[in-house]
Amino acid sequence: AQTVTQSQPEMSVQEAETVTLSCTYDTSESNYYLFWYKQPPSRQMILVIRQEAYKQQNATENRFSVNFQKAAKSFSLKISDSQLGDTAMYFCAFMKYNNNDMRFGAGTRLTVKP
């Protein structure tokens, strides 16, 4: 079974600074997807960034980027120039290729301080 581990229950960062959220996963699959989702206090889950396991290049979306280390089964999220609106719960998620079951980590609560 696939498991996703987020070892940082809570983190904080000063506005405009950079923060990295960690995620590790365990799988024997070679084809899969990894995701970071953001859930602000308003509660809607929003996709932040997506990575296909077959791609070596790390995904980036504006201020958000990932460090995908397939051999180490690590998928960290870097947020640059943190903004107050980045305050949220962040979930790392794993999905096997062509599968319906998305596995979530326990989440990291990020607070951006002014």
Next chain:
Amino acid sequence: DTEVTQTPKHLVMGMTNKKSLKCEQHMGHRAMYWYKQKAKKPPELMFVYSYEKLSINESVPSRFSPECPNSSLLNLHLHALQPEDSALYLCASRGNSYNEQFFGPGTRLTVL
């Protein structure tokens, strides 16, 4: 339209009531999901409809009953719920290209 919509936003019901949650998407996605989320926890998968075929998380009690009238609509029928069923219920649909899930805003359910 890149939204998943859910109604109602809030629902309070007694343990003897019957109610339904509704979810809709018009992105042409062929898989839709129901999740239950407790405070400060990740979503837990309840049901998946993929190409009109239902998959069930076997730990979900029978007082929850999903229905998929068509590929754009997903309902969750609730009957004889317990107070521990109080939670945020999220609907999602899965993209056809990259498997990412798009979530609705959720229904906050309180069972008295």
